[in-house]
Amino acid sequence: MRWTKTFIPTMKENPSDAEIPSHQLMLRAGLIRQLMAGAYTYLPLGWRSIRKAERIVREEMDRAGGIELFMPALQPIDLFERTGRKQAFGNVLINFHVQRGDRKVHLALGPTHEEVITDLVGRHLNSYRQLPICLYQIQTKFRNEERPRFGVLRTSEFIMKDAYSFGTDLEQLNDVYRQMYSAYCRIFARCGLTYLAVEAESGPIGGDASHEFMVPANNGEDRIVHCAACGYAANLERAETGRRSGSLMSPAGAQAIEKVATPQATSIEQVSRLLKCRPQQMIKTLIYKADGKSVAVLIRGDHEANEAKIRRALGVQAIELADQKTIGEVTGAPVGFAGPVGIQCELLADHDVAAIANAITGANKADAHLTGVNLGRDYQLSATHDLRMALDGDPCPKCQAALKLVHGIEVGHVFKLGTKYSVALAAEFLDEKEQRHPMVMGCYGIGVNRIVAALAETSFDENGLIWPLSLAPYEVLVIPLNVNEQETMSLAERFYAELTESGIDVLLDDRDARAGFKFKDADLIGIPLRIVIGGKGLKEGQVEIRWRWEAQAVKVPIGEAISAVREMLVERRALEAARVPA
RNA sequence: CGGGGCGUAGCUCAGCCUGGCUAGAGCGUCUGGUUUGGGACCAGAAGGCCGCAGGUUCAAAUCCUGUCGCCCCGACCA
Numbered sequence: 001m002r003w004t005k006t007f008i009p010t011m012k013e014n015p016s017d018a019e020i021p022s023h024q025l026m027l028r029a030g031l032i033r034q035l036m037a038g039a040y041t042y043l044p045l046g047w048r049s050i051r052k053a054e055r056i057v058r059e060e061m062d063r064a065g066g067i068e069l070f071m072p073a074l075q076p077i078d079l080f081e082r083t084g085r086k087q088a089f090g091n092v093l094i095n096f097h098v099q100r101g102d103r104k105v106h107l108a109l110g111p112t113h114e115e116v117i118t119d120l121v122g123r124h125l126n127s128y129r130q131l132p133i134c135l136y137q138i139q140t141k142f143r144n145e146e147r148p149r150f151g152v153l154r155t156s157e158f159i160m161k162d163a164y165s166f167g168t169d170l171e172q173l174n175d176v177y178r179q180m181y182s183a184y185c186r187i188f189a190r191c192g193l194t195y196l197a198v199e200a201e202s203g204p205i206g207g208d209a210s211h212e213f214m215v216p217a218n219n220g221e222d223r224i225v226h227c228a229a230c231g232y233a234a235n236l237e238r239a240e241t242g243r244r245s246g247s248l249m250s251p252a253g254a255q256a257i258e259k260v261a262t263p264q265a266t267s268i269e270q271v272s273r274l275l276k277c278r279p280q281q282m283i284k285t286l287i288y289k290a291d292g293k294s295v296a297v298l299i300r301g302d303h304e305a306n307e308a309k310i311r312r313a314l315g316v317q318a319i320e321l322a323d324q325k326t327i328g329e330v331t332g333a334p335v336g337f338a339g340p341v342g343i344q345c346e347l348l349a350d351h352d353v354a355a356i357a358n359a360i361t362g363a364n365k366a367d368a369h370l371t372g373v374n375l376g377r378d379y380q381l382s383a384t385h386d387l388r389m390a391l392d393g394d395p396c397p398k399c400q401a402a403l404k405l406v407h408g409i410e411v412g413h414v415f416k417l418g419t420k421y422s423v424a425l426a427a428e429f430l431d432e433k434e435q436r437h438p439m440v441m442g443c444y445g446i447g448v449n450r451i452v453a454a455l456a457e458t459s460f461d462e463n464g465l466i467w468p469l470s471l472a473p474y475e476v477l478v479i480p481l482n483v484n485e486q487e488t489m490s491l492a493e494r495f496y497a498e499l500t501e502s503g504i505d506v507l508l509d510d511r512d513a514r515a516g517f518k519f520k521d522a523d524l525i526g527i528p529l530r531i532v533i534g535g536k537g538l539k540e541g542q543v544e545i546r547w548r549w550e551a552q553a554v555k556v557p558i559g560e561a562i563s564a565v566r567e568m569l570v571e572r573r574a575l576e577a578a579r580v581p582a
Numbered sequence: 583c584g585g586g587g588c589g590u591a592g593c594u595c596a597g598c599c600u601g602g603c604u605a606g607a608g609c610g611u612c613u614g615g616u617u618u619g620g621g622a623c624c625a626g627a628a629g630g631c632c633g634c635a636g637g638u639u640c641a642a643a644u645c646c647u648g649u650c651g652c653c654c655c656g657a658c659c660a
Contacts, residue, residue: 012609012621013594017653037652085660092659112660146583146658154659221659415660443660481619516620523620535619 003509006044010521020219022457023151025465029525038148038156048473053451056190057161064183066136071116077106079115083424094142109142114421117164122427132172136163152453163444173440180444184412189580191451192468198224199234209416214408215454224408225390229401237308242395244351251357255372263367266336268301283361285338287322290314294330298349303388313385337362340379350387409454417441465526466548474507477527481515481534492533498562
């Protein structure tokens with residue numbers, strides 16, 4: 001492609017409403033433009049990268065046995081009513097009425113396609129002989145984001161690869177799941193992303209039923225813990241922490257329990273300031289309603305409760321923080337003064353609470369706290385649990401090394417669904433004994449445009465983007481420094497023609513502009529390999545070839561330039577391929 | 583939906599507090615010339631419903647009210 005014939009509106013300055021690198025760079029390099037909050041146009045350069053990511057996704061899905069189809073974004077609302085997800089999605093589901101003759105039809109724009117595909121498969125596949133099957137599509141999804149943000153990382157309309165597997169049993173599901181998991185590893189590796197496959201909240205199936213693929217990045221919305229020593233990785237919601245010491249007995253140097261006045265001091269921060277103690281010395285007592293029953297949960301003052309862990313420890317469906325009235329009944333005090341001593345409900349404690357000697361807690365009495373509270377003497381526990389959010393530096397649950405807490409961008413998610421949708425939408429099959437069963441499903445999503453955004457967010461320098469060959473809009477940029485010089489230009493045209501001829505994606509910067517101007521743009525858009533033709537080099541019969549990430553160009557005799565470029569690309573592709581797991 | 587910030591030329595911004603000549607600068611665009619290896623220089627030109635609506639005033643980019651949009655923090659996010 002010739003630069004003057006395409007559309008690459010680069011910008012010298014950062015637009016004022018872009019704050020994170022991917023947003024700034026994608027705007028400046030002419031990859032995207034905003035239409036409104038949460039909706040972006042992909043300009044020619046950005047779209048080429050998306051298409052390359054799509055191609056990689058397709059190749060790997062096909063390789064893993066996926067079958068591509070294409071489903072409508074427009075969907076009848078009743079499908080969502082039948083699975084209860086109209087309610088569950090709430091405001092996220094974009095839905096509206098259209099007039100058709102004298103009736104109104106209620107439609108939704110698909111936020112995902114479990115309903116459509118399950119309905120389809122349920123109608124047309126009926127036998128165990130036809131299973132398992134894994135169907136996928138690459139398609140635009142719509143989700144009304146209450147607050148779109150971070151440029152193209154969180155939008156209301158985005159491109160997603162969604163795959164759905166249908167099998168007869170858990171074994172078939174596990175089999176497809178494993179194949180999808182490894183296909184995802186290959187996809188993200190081929191795209192040049194640094195990623196982690198992390199354990200995620202897995203719903204009804206439990207165990208290893210869900211993994212998210214995360215690209216570590218400071219501006220990622222998700223938080224994940226990672227153990228560099230053994231490779232354990234999990235999202236923060238899910239992350240366990242390793243063994244921590246703690247005896248259920250009173251320590252040797254136990255002080256006497258004492259009631260102190262703490263008027264108006266209801267938060268950990270206020271009490272610690274008032275009593276001049278550290279939050280680590282305090283016990284936070286949270287009153288929850290767990291399936292309707294009141295439970296007090298003890299967490300160390302400086303820690304944060306993890307409700308998913310509490311729910312699992314209690315073995316209940318749903319928990320929520322109790323209201324004022326319940327707290328009053330259980331503690332006999334207003335909110336902010338709860339403590340374990342003498343409390344009137346079940347008591348659950350995090351491991352770290354047991355290790356606090358002479359703790360400070362609420363007194364279950366207005367405007368009062370207790371000091372010198374000790375486990376065993378002042379309150380009892382039959383056991384402690386892992387109930388809090390993991391912290392940076394916590395011991396790894398697998399190997400006890402220190403966990404790292406990092407932010408991440410979710411680019412993919414694989415999930416064992418089970419029979420939720422097949423039951424709701426009657427996707428059933430007959431087994432060899434002519435018995436009816438709901439199909440066992442899995443779903444597997446990749447945010448295709450997030451792949452590109454995540455790459456932009458993590459691969460750049462002060463001059464601009466740095467693409468891997470696999471996603472680069474063009475692999476080679478040919479820069480004739482002076483387009484008015486005939487020798488320069490005819491050479492550039494020859495390189496352009498011959499390289500394009502051999503299947504390489506080449507961009508020719510045929511703009512009549514100064515050298516420095518072209519170099520700045522070249523760095524900004526980040527094409528991996530650059531060939532500079534002009535002035536000094538030509539006099540010596542040479543051109544310069546330089547990788548975007550190298551400081552130095554290599555000078556190559558004109559006659560050898562094309563074969564040199566081909567060789568460099570072959571070598572580089574091999575290097576990128578070597579990072580892809582088998 | 584709660585909190586904060588911002589809407590002036592394609593982009594970055596000044597002017598607003600304290601109302602008053604024809605609304606400004608840099609970058610970009612166009613014309614002509616000089617230049618030509620890291621975002622050149624000179625001369626000229628085009629480009630503005632100062633987000634929109636209403637109000638106050640002799641007079642509003644500027645003050646007031648409303649409204650729309652965008653960004654950030656939080657809540658939410660199968």
